[in-house]
Amino acid sequence: MMAYARHQSFYIRDKWFSKGLKAVNQEKRFFFDKFAFETIGLGKNMVESLKYWLLAFNVIEEITEDGQKVHKLTDLGRILFENDKLLQRNETLAILHYNLIRNIKDQSTVFDWFFNKYKETSVSKPELLNSFITWVSQNETKEISDKSLKRDIDCLIQFYTKTPDENDPEDVIFCPFSRLGLMKCKHSGEGYDTIKKVVPELDNIGIVPMYYILLTYQNLNESDLISVDEILNSEFLLGKTFNLTRGKVVEVLNILTNHENYPIQYVRTNNLDYIKLAKVSPIEYLKSEFLKG
Known part of the structure; x- marks a missing residue:
């Protein structure tokens, strides 16, 4: 219950x-x-x-x-x-x-x-x-x-x-x-x-939680690729978690393609955009970010 x-x-x-x-x-x-x-x-x-x-x-x-x-x-x-x-x-x-x-x-x-x-x-x-x-x-x-x-x-x-x-x-x-x-x-x-x-300012949320969520999702679902549509519309992903528009989600993903340690990659399959995340556990990723900060 x-x-x-x-x-x-x-x-x-x-x-x-x-x-x-x-x-x-x-x-x-x-x-x-x-x-x-x-x-x-x-x-x-x-x-x-x-x-x-x-x-x-x-x-x-x-x-x-x-x-x-x-x-x-x-x-x-x-x-x-x-x-x-x-x-x-x-x-x-x-x-x-x-x-x-x-x-x-x-x-x-x-x-x-x-x-x-x-x-x-x-x-x-x-x-x-x-x-x-x-x-x-x-x-x-x-x-x-x-x-x-x-x-x-x-x-x-x-x-x-x-x-x-x-x-x-x-x-x-x-x-x-x-x-x-x-x-x-x-x-x-x-x-x-x-x-x-309210659709928040990305600076109010920060990029670290966004990547943490993607990594956690990958971890829980054992999926190598996540589609941009999924990131926008699925439960426990960026769109729903933070009320984000497609434009904001794409902005986050573009920033993460340039991550210095764990860059994500765009992959196009069947005319759909997917992203491929780095192989790192959510907790290890957080440790690296918090120790930097």
Whole structure:
């Protein structure tokens, strides 16, 4: 069964990420300690929420050691902990966003649904919620409460639109993912907010996450060639992950043909454009990029 509203209604806040990774790195049973909230300086529900986000981002994993459940940093979690735990680089945010929409172990269904499956690009908030409710009812065997689904939609919107308050330098309740520029929430005087998928500036996303996604896709599907159409239209590829147009996708691919270590190649087969990626694992590629940066 897919998961809903496990975030306790909290989108991830600035500084939470580094606190969580640091805590797990120091103490693998951290999230099983009933006083964890005191150690980390967050409310109990916030700690539950933080654990949820770190698992959904695939930066920590839950395993059993000596009969006990523990958490440890994944390979990705280790790279980010050592190189950008404060989420200062947009590339890091873009990679974490990608892991959310991959909905690993069915932990972040609403993100997967909105970016991969939902076709509308501009919609009122009630329509968005109704579409999600309909989709869930068609894809779930069990009934999920509308209240949980509403919490998911509210969290999704805040996740990408909660920008820092310019008048408050101490503002800590913004969400760092608003920097990606993937969504706008337009408040209307009368009626409802309008939610829009936005085509971001490539600089907001960075080339590193784009290549990481292509390599991950190649890895998971064991495919040597990926068509440009696929990259634009398939789930978990560049078009859907970042709301990109064909022009932007081609721009990214052209940049990657000149990559200094791992250039991609264009291949034309049956009048279709394909790309051939370098032979490197996604994690090795990331390591090389982060160590450079």
